[in-house]
Amino acid sequence: MxxxxxxxxxxxxxxxxxxxxxxxxxxxxxxxxxxxxxxxxxxxxxxxxxxxxxxxxxxxxxxxxxxxxxxxxxxxxxxxxxxxxxHPAPALYPEDPMALGEALFIEEYADTALAMAGGLGIFRPIFFAISKGEEPGLDKARDAWANQLPPIFDVLEMRLGGREFFASGALSIADITVACVLMQVSLVAETPLAKWPGLAAHFAAMQALPAVAQPFAAAERIVRRALPTPFDLT
Ligand SMILES: N[C@@H](CCC(=O)N[C@@H](CS)C(=O)NCC(=O)O)C(=O)O
Structure with missing residues (x-):
C-alpha cells in the first residue's frame, strides 16, 4: 500500500x-x-x-x-x-544576484513593516476583538490605515516603479509575500489603493493568481463567519 x-x-x-x-x-x-x-x-x-x-x-x-x-x-x-x-521549478528566487537581493529585501519588508502595520495595526484589533465578542478596535485600525500604511505603500510603489513584478521581471517570492501580507488587511477591511496605482495593479494581479487566491479563500471562509462584511477604514 x-x-x-x-x-x-x-x-x-x-x-x-x-x-x-x-x-x-x-x-x-x-x-x-x-x-x-x-x-x-x-x-x-x-x-x-x-x-x-x-x-x-x-x-x-x-x-x-x-x-x-x-x-x-x-x-x-x-x-x-x-x-x-x-522544487526549483518554476523559480521564485531570481538568478541575478542584485535581483535576488531586491526580492529578499521586499520579502523581509512585507514580513516585518507591512505585517506589523496591517496585521498588528488592523487585522488583530478587529478580528481578535470580534472573535472574543468585543467591539472591533476601529480607532486603532483607522489610525494604522491613515498613518502607518501610507509610508509603506509609498516604498512599495517606488520599488515597483510601474513594473509588473518587484524583481527580475518575473513572479518571485517578493510578489507572493507582499500580496499575502496585504491581503491580511482585506480579510477585515476594504483596501482602496487608488493613491498607489502601481501597487493597486500589482495587488489585483496577485489576488487573481490561483496560488494566492486559494489559501486566501480558506482564510476568508473562517473570518467571514465572524465578520460578514469588511470595514471601511477611510
Ligand atoms: N517571521 C515569521 C513570522 C510568523 C508570525 O509572526 N506568525 C504569527 C501568526 S500570523 C504568529 O505565530 N503569532 C503568534 C503570536 O503572536 O504569539 C515567519 O515569517 O514565519
Missing part, C-alpha cells in the same frame, strides 16, 4: 499570512502539501519544541522525519527558501 500523504505539512492556520505565503509557494510549484491546524496561542507541547519563537508556520518534511525537530523548519522565509531548493 502506498502512502498518499504529502511529504510537506504546514503547521498553522490559513488565517496567518505567513502560512498562506508558504502555501502560495507550494501551489505555484505544484508541490503537494497539507495544513495541520495549530492554535498558536495555545499550542501543544510538541509544537513548542519545533517552533522556538512560538510562531506559525512551521514546516515538516515527512520524507526527512515524521516526528521531532528533525525535518522541521520554523519561519516562512526559511521554509520557502528550502522549498525552492527542493
Amino acid at each position: 502506498t502512502d498518499a500523504r504529502p511529504d510537506l505539512v504546514i503547521y498553522g492556520s490559513p488565517i496567518s499570512p505567513f502560512v498562506r505565503k508558504v502555501a502560495g509557494v507550494c501551489l505555484t510549484k505544484d508541490v503537494p502539501y497539507e495544513v495541520e491546524a495549530i492554535n498558536v496561542f495555545d499550542p501543544p507541547a510538541w509544537f513548542r519544541d519545533i517552533s522556538p519563537m512560538k510562531r506559525i508556520p512551521v514546516l515538516r518534511d515527512r520524507s526527512v522525519s515524521e516526528e521531532g525537530i528533525a525535518g522541521t523548519i520554523a519561519d516562512s522565509s526559511a521554509i520557502c527558501a528550502m522549498i525552492e531548493k527542493k
Whole structure:
C-alpha cells in the first residue's frame, strides 16, 4: 500500500499570512502539501519544541522525519527558501544576484513593516476583538490605515516603479509575500489603493493568481463567519 500523504505539512492556520505565503509557494510549484491546524496561542507541547519563537508556520518534511525537530523548519522565509531548493521549478528566487537581493529585501519588508502595520495595526484589533465578542478596535485600525500604511505603500510603489513584478521581471517570492501580507488587511477591511496605482495593479494581479487566491479563500471562509462584511477604514 502506498502512502498518499504529502511529504510537506504546514503547521498553522490559513488565517496567518505567513502560512498562506508558504502555501502560495507550494501551489505555484505544484508541490503537494497539507495544513495541520495549530492554535498558536495555545499550542501543544510538541509544537513548542519545533517552533522556538512560538510562531506559525512551521514546516515538516515527512520524507526527512515524521516526528521531532528533525525535518522541521520554523519561519516562512526559511521554509520557502528550502522549498525552492527542493522544487526549483518554476523559480521564485531570481538568478541575478542584485535581483535576488531586491526580492529578499521586499520579502523581509512585507514580513516585518507591512505585517506589523496591517496585521498588528488592523487585522488583530478587529478580528481578535470580534472573535472574543468585543467591539472591533476601529480607532486603532483607522489610525494604522491613515498613518502607518501610507509610508509603506509609498516604498512599495517606488520599488515597483510601474513594473509588473518587484524583481527580475518575473513572479518571485517578493510578489507572493507582499500580496499575502496585504491581503491580511482585506480579510477585515476594504483596501482602496487608488493613491498607489502601481501597487493597486500589482495587488489585483496577485489576488487573481490561483496560488494566492486559494489559501486566501480558506482564510476568508473562517473570518467571514465572524465578520460578514469588511470595514471601511477611510
Ligand atoms: N517571521 C515569521 C513570522 C510568523 C508570525 O509572526 N506568525 C504569527 C501568526 S500570523 C504568529 O505565530 N503569532 C503568534 C503570536 O503572536 O504569539 C515567519 O515569517 O514565519
